[in-house]
Amino acid sequence: MALDQAVKLCLNRTNLEEPARLPAPVISAENLSLTFQTNDGPVHALSDVNLTIEKGDFVSFIGPSGCGKTTFLRVAADLEQPTGGTITVNGMSPEEARKSRAYGYVFQAAGLYPWRTIGGNIRLPLEIMGYSKAEQAERVSRTLGLVDLAGFEKKYPWQLSGGMQQRASIARALAFDADLLLMDEPFGALDEIVRDHLNEQLLALWDRTGKTIAFVTHSIPEAVYLSTKIVVMSPRPGRVTDVIESTLPRERPLDIRDSREFIEIAHRVREGLRAGHVED
Numbered sequence: 001m002a003l004d005q006a007v008k009l010c011l012n013r014t015n016l017e018e019p020a021r022l023p024a025p026v027i028s029a030e031n032l033s034l035t036f037q038t039n040d041g042p043v044h045a046l047s048d049v050n051l052t053i054e055k056g057d058f059v060s061f062i063g064p065s066g067c068g069k070t071t072f073l074r075v076a077a078d079l080e081q082p083t084g085g086t087i088t089v090n091g092m093s094p095e096e097a098r099k100s101r102a103y104g105y106v107f108q109a110a111g112l113y114p115w116r117t118i119g120g121n122i123r124l125p126l127e128i129m130g131y132s133k134a135e136q137a138e139r140v141s142r143t144l145g146l147v148d149l150a151g152f153e154k155k156y157p158w159q160l161s162g163g164m165q166q167r168a169s170i171a172r173a174l175a176f177d178a179d180l181l182l183m184d185e186p187f188g189a190l191d192e193i194v195r196d197h198l199n200e201q202l203l204a205l206w207d208r209t210g211k212t213i214a215f216v217t218h219s220i221p222e223a224v225y226l227s228t229k230i231v232v233m234s235p236r237p238g239r240v241t242d243v244i245e246s247t248l249p250r251e252r253p254l255d256i257r258d259s260r261e262f263i264e265i266a267h268r269v270r271e272g273l274r275a276g277h278v279e280d
């Protein structure tokens, strides 16, 4: 048999015996449930949530207060334990993912230590993780560049605007190079103009770095503008009522929000929220 035929046969056989394995989704939840036991009785924060987040997705979670958006992120981050179903992060349990520093977490409030400089805040987790001084310096300057804060390393948080502080907290979450960012309403407290600007910057950062982002928001325009996938949730019990795959191009100038396609997706999100609305 000619060598090239033998190679071909061998390759075919390998293909048959070992079908190409797809990479594990970044987050995969199956029938995920979490019921908190409280003095007022059980609270079903998450009920049978099924969701897959693939590498490079930008997924927004939207829904009224109490529908379990934060709880979902917290379960993925191993900050809460599910009471039913399963969830994996990069194919691992949330505990393993936390230990292997698979994600960065950005909270609603920037949460910077006022007595540390911006550089010092970003450096803190790196110090705890035992990075060398040189590596810390390189990462601080690289991540400050990523969020357009180059030159602000020696400033204190109070010397920065709210939007800049939030960018610094994103830099801190980026500093250890996790491929997954969990962001819990990071821009909720900011005015609309600043928020628009940060949305643009976040999209550019996502595009440049190829990170996977799970992002909680209350804002329909924000969810539609940012996301490749929008997860609509509703409360009591907290559940997913719609998952919308965005048809918008990856390149998104702010005025895309006036396009027919954008308005149609926003309409579907609004309908999903209305359908899941429950009267108290």
Ligand SMILES: Nc1ncnc2c1ncn2[C@@H]1O[C@H](COP(=O)(O)OP(=O)(O)OP(=O)(O)O)[C@@H](O)[C@H]1O
Residues within 6 Å of the ligand: 036, 037, 038, 043, 044, 045, 063, 064, 065, 066, 067, 068, 069, 070, 071, 072, 238
């Ligand atoms: N540790 C806890 N103990 C008891 N109940 C909790 C706890 N954490 C959350 N809950 C309840 O679980 C439900 C879901 O809360 P969660 O914070 O995930 O909602 P959310 O959609 O993020 O709301 P919001 O938009 O207001 O932040 C709520 O009813 C909340 O009161």
